Amino acid sequence: MEQTRREKEIQELKELIIAQSWLIIKNEGWQALSIRKIADAIAYSSPTIYKHFENKEAILAHFSKEGYLLLDQAIQESLNNAQKGEAQVRAIAKAYWQFAATHVHHYRIMFGLGIPACETINSSYEMKITSSHILEAITNTLSIANNSIANEHQKLKTFWSMLHGFIAIELLSNNDISKQIPETVEDAVEGFIFTLKYNK
Amino acid sequence: MEQTRREKEIQELKELIIAQSWLIIKNEGWQALSIRKIADAIAYSSPTIYKHFENKEAILAHFSKEGYLLLDQAIQESLNNAQKGEAQVRAIAKAYWQFAATHVHHYRIMFGLGIPACETINSSYEMKITSSHILEAITNTLSIANNSIANEHQKLKTFWSMLHGFIAIELLSNNDISKQIPETVEDAVEGFIFTLKYNK
DNA sequence: TATTTTTGTTAACAGTGTTAACTTTATAAG
DNA sequence: CTTATAAAGTTAACACTGTTAACAAAAATA
Numbered sequence: 001m002e003q004t005r006r007e008k009e010i011q012e013l014k015e016l017i018i019a020q021s022w023l024i025i026k027n028e029g030w031q032a033l034s035i036r037k038i039a040d041a042i043a044y045s046s047p048t049i050y051k052h053f054e055n056k057e058a059i060l061a062h063f064s065k066e067g068y069l070l071l072d073q074a075i076q077e078s079l080n081n082a083q084k085g086e087a088q089v090r091a092i093a094k095a096y097w098q099f100a101a102t103h104v105h106h107y108r109i110m111f112g113l114g115i116p117a118c119e120t121i122n123s124s125y126e127m128k129i130t131s132s133h134i135l136e137a138i139t140n141t142l143s144i145a146n147n148s149i150a151n152e153h154q155k156l157k158t159f160w161s162m163l164h165g166f167i168a169i170e171l172l173s174n175n176d177i178s179k180q181i182p183e184t185v186e187d188a189v190e191g192f193i194f195t196l197k198y199n200k
Numbered sequence: 201m202e203q204t205r206r207e208k209e210i211q212e213l214k215e216l217i218i219a220q221s222w223l224i225i226k227n228e229g230w231q232a233l234s235i236r237k238i239a240d241a242i243a244y245s246s247p248t249i250y251k252h253f254e255n256k257e258a259i260l261a262h263f264s265k266e267g268y269l270l271l272d273q274a275i276q277e278s279l280n281n282a283q284k285g286e287a288q289v290r291a292i293a294k295a296y297w298q299f300a301a302t303h304v305h306h307y308r309i310m311f312g313l314g315i316p317a318c319e320t321i322n323s324s325y326e327m328k329i330t331s332s333h334i335l336e337a338i339t340n341t342l343s344i345a346n347n348s349i350a351n352e353h354q355k356l357k358t359f360w361s362m363l364h365g366f367i368a369i370e371l372l373s374n375n376d377i378s379k380q381i382p383e384t385v386e387d388a389v390e391g392f393i394f395t396l397k398y399n400k
Numbered sequence: 401t402a403t404t405t406t407t408g409t410t411a412a413c414a415g416t417g418t419t420a421a422c423t424t425t426a427t428a429a430g
Numbered sequence: 431c432t433t434a435t436a437a438a439g440t441t442a443a444c445a446c447t448g449t450t451a452a453c454a455a456a457a458a459t460a
Binding site: 183185190199 | 311312354355357358360361362363364365366368369372383384385387388390391392394395399
Binding site for chain 2: 446447449
């Protein structure tokens with residue numbers, strides 16, 4: 001069929017837009033991304049981009065989604081090391097930090113660190129998938145500690161907020177952050193685990 | 201002296217710029233703030249604004265500074281209730297949350313929640329003043345618990361990151377946040393206090 | 401009163417996202 | 431194989447953005 005060839009060409013152009021957009025973001029930051037700059041890079045006129053993406057935010061939303069997939073992947077891999085309970089919580093924290101450290105640009109887009117209209121971008125669907133995986137580790141730890149009072153969803157939110165807080169503060173001043181999880185974060189994670197085990 | 205009258209007029213115009221800027225921010229969010237919009241509101245041409253502020257970011261930086269002053273004020277007031285040690289930590293957490301809940305726009309500007317160039321705005325000087333007041337409460341708690349191993353500066357960073365994390369996550373989805381400090385935050389604060397007392 | 405300084409203006413530059421109108425190219429039908 | 435139709439990609443424009451240079455009007459100084 002000829003249509004599939006055409007469709008392939010369209011797909012390739014879309015991927016070219018994505019690739020060139022990412023190059024701009026990587027080199028100049030997401031705030032430097034502009035439709036005209038992408039158009040220059042792909043050697044097309046700017047309105048062409050609107051045939052592949054609804055608007056500029058849709059392009060950034062693509063990287064937000066991509067980031068959540070990468071994060072989820074990293075978390076799942078860290079859980080494959082057959083640990084149970086609180087060790088899983090520690091593993092997630094480590095994976096989360098390392099993801100943010102290695103994918104700073106993704107992280108900034110995902111959590112609206114500088115995004116004007118974060119509401120539209122924030123793809124809560126992708127966030128929920130990642131959430132469910134973290135939730136498992138927390139539920140696990142709670143049941144091992146016989147903690148039936150604590151709300152696991154609240155604990156999840158606490159855990160995520162904590163981790164995000166460290167990274168957000170880090171990204172406020174420094175552009176790059178240490179790939180090794182800092183003692184402060186590990187310390188805070190221990191405090192969190194404490195509330196999982198003994199705060200009933 | 202006639203010069204003071206002129207200086208007063210200049211000061212008044214600057215305050216008018218600030219007042220009208222804040223109106224725009226309050227009604228449409230900081231991302232809607234534009235030089236031309238301010239110019240319209242104060243009934244002057246746009247280049248006039250540059251006589252009073254170096255650029256647009258300087259106007260936002262003004263609100264960032266103002267926010268830090270308000271935050272510091274709230275924290276200091278919360279400490280006036282003659283508590284000592286960990287009660288102070290709890291009081292600060294409460295005050296911090298309430299500040300963010302009542303001054304959402306200030307908070308967004310202060311912590312670059314949507315700010316393109318947060319580096320230039322982030323007035324680390326104001327941040328340090330607030331820091332020193334929080335540090336006191338932490339040092340206090342550590343000494344009461346006879347914890348001489350823990351680094352108080354690290355603990356401060358942990359505490360701040362934690363609090364900010366909760367608020368940042370909250371502001372990502374909702375525009376308004378509950379004025380009452382949530383259980384989750386109080387819970388996390390307890391976990392943090394635990395690391396102050398027993399993590400040696 | 402004449403001169404200098406300050407204040408505020410208009411106009412412009414170089415950008416931004418986005419869209420309407422038009423042309424060119426490719427596909428489908430007769 | 432030509433013609434009608436649909437899609438792709440273009441230019442030009444709209445309505446904005448921050449910022450600055452050049453100029454006019456008003457005030458302060460000599």
